[in-house]
Amino acid sequence: MDSIYTLNNCRITCNKPGSPVYTKISFPVHCGLFTELETEEFIFHFNLNGEIIRARLKSRDWVHPHEWLKRTDGNDWVYYSTGGYTGVFEATGEYYLPNLQYPTNNLLGGRPFARKEVKYLVNHWHEMLVKTYRNLDNCPEEIEMFFQQTISNSPEILAEKASHLFSIIGNRISVLPPDARHVDYNLIPLTISRGCLYKCRFCKVKNNTPFTEQSEKRIDTQLMRLKKFYGLNIKNYNALFLGEHDGLQTSPVLLRRSIQKAYEIFHFADSYINETCIFLFGSVTSLQNCSESDFQKLDILPGKKYINIGLESCDQETLERIGKPLKARQVKEAFHLIQDINEHFSSLEITANFIFDENLPENHYISMLELIRDSQKHVKPKGSIYLSPLKFDSPARKHLFAFNRLKTLSRLPTYLYIIQRL
Numbered sequence: 001m002d003s004i005y006t007l008n009n010c011r012i013t014c015n016k017p018g019s020p021v022y023t024k025i026s027f028p029v030h031c032g033l034f035t036e037l038e039t040e041e042f043i044f045h046f047n048l049n050g051e052i053i054r055a056r057l058k059s060r061d062w063v064h065p066h067e068w069l070k071r072t073d074g075n076d077w078v079y080y081s082t083g084g085y086t087g088v089f090e091a092t093g094e095y096y097l098p099n100l101q102y103p104t105n106n107l108l109g110g111r112p113f114a115r116k117e118v119k120y121l122v123n124h125w126h127e128m129l130v131k132t133y134r135n136l137d138n139c140p141e142e143i144e145m146f147f148q149q150t151i152s153n154s155p156e157i158l159a160e161k162a163s164h165l166f167s168i169i170g171n172r173i174s175v176l177p178p179d180a181r182h183v184d185y186n187l188i189p190l191t192i193s194r195g196c197l198y199k200c201r202f203c204k205v206k207n208n209t210p211f212t213e214q215s216e217k218r219i220d221t222q223l224m225r226l227k228k229f230y231g232l233n234i235k236n237y238n239a240l241f242l243g244e245h246d247g248l249q250t251s252p253v254l255l256r257r258s259i260q261k262a263y264e265i266f267h268f269a270d271s272y273i274n275e276t277c278i279f280l281f282g283s284v285t286s287l288q289n290c291s292e293s294d295f296q297k298l299d300i301l302p303g304k305k306y307i308n309i310g311l312e313s314c315d316q317e318t319l320e321r322i323g324k325p326l327k328a329r330q331v332k333e334a335f336h337l338i339q340d341i342n343e344h345f346s347s348l349e350i351t352a353n354f355i356f357d358e359n360l361p362e363n364h365y366i367s368m369l370e371l372i373r374d375s376q377k378h379v380k381p382k383g384s385i386y387l388s389p390l391k392f393d394s395p396a397r398k399h400l401f402a403f404n405r406l407k408t409l410s411r412l413p414t415y416l417y418i419i420q421r422l
């Protein structure tokens with residue numbers, strides 16, 4: 001039950017019920033239970049642990065009332081812009097474009113963090129919160145507690161909490177699967193294995209860790225520590241990321257055990273958010289190592305499972321140029337296996353990434369279209385293809401023309417992959 005307080009020029013809605021479903025809609029719909037603090041100057045949202053999660057100013061210099069800042073569990077501020085509604089949905093599958101403060105491969109981004117009012121909000125939200133509290137008198141007990149808690153979650157404390165989260169899971173997650181957009185990247189990370197198999201030369205998100213599985217004991221310890229870390233706010237989560245870069249290479253038994261245990265320990269069945277989603281990365285090798293029975297057993301576990309595979313290219317010259325140690329033949333076989341799995345398993349969706357850059361051999365695009373267009377008899381709604389720009393930190397809308405051409409020709413849902421960390 002929400003409770004609304006109006007004090008001086010400030011309105012506080014405790015336990016405001018947001019949407020229990022992540023919807024793709026052209027006006028902002030915020031999910032989960034949160035507390036909203038609104039004054040003449042700003043609107044802030046806090047999660048069930050009293051940590052700020054969203055903010056926007058109400059002044060006229062704020063570009064659009066539908067745009068807002070979100071703070072992630074990794075303590076990054078992300079600016080969600082409408083992108084002027086020009087092609088953002090077609091390019092990303094979402095109505096709002098996340099603008100990030102760290103180097104990424106987004107082609108569409110503007111520079112919202114260079115704007116005075118955005119910088120001001122990122123740097124001064126806590127002062128604004130304290131000032132609002134000081135201007136109030138005779139606060140009801142619930143409101144007094146709300147301010148005590150939210151004020152104690154200062155920027156320094158929130159940064160420490162993010163570091164604590166990274167220490168629980170072993171390190172910061174340098175990249176989340178593109179499918180995590182379906183839950184606005186609001187997921188609990190659980191490291192079931194570290195590193196990846198290929199260490200491709202082009203990859204900017206890899207680490208030096210050879211692929212290593214985590215023991216059951218370490219996973220169980222993480223689960224208990226994560227449960228404590230998320231505290232009351234765990235109710236706002238119904239999604240899991242099984243890290244790190246090739247969760248699918250983890251032994252099938254350990255993979256299934258991790259999903260089942262996380263589902264139980266995080267009480268996903270009682271989440272405020274309706275549908276459980278599981279996200280992980282896979283590789284050509286780990287995909288081909290899985291048997292049909294492994295996929296069947298995964299399919300019957302709770303939730304929708306999204307597995308994202310980095311195919312990158314089915315052109316041999318391109319694979320060699322980017323230093324991906326695979327043969328074009330293996331990539332093609334993996335692509336067809338993906339189609340098969342997507343057709344036969346209702347709770348599994350395997351998505352695939354291809355690289356996207358102006359300087360690639362022509363055959364990269366020709367061979368890719370053979371797969372995503374010519375080999376498909378019909379347009380399919382499932383099994384998204386993500387085109388991942390190779391260049392970091394060089395937004396260039398001019399490349400959207402090439403992207404749109406590929407998207408139009410593709411018979412699979414095709415989007416840009418914006419690399420986002422946790």
Ligand code: SF4
Pocket residue numbers: 196197198199200201203204205206245283310
């Ligand atoms: S693209 Fe994937 S497999 Fe290749 S180095 Fe990066 S994380 Fe590893």
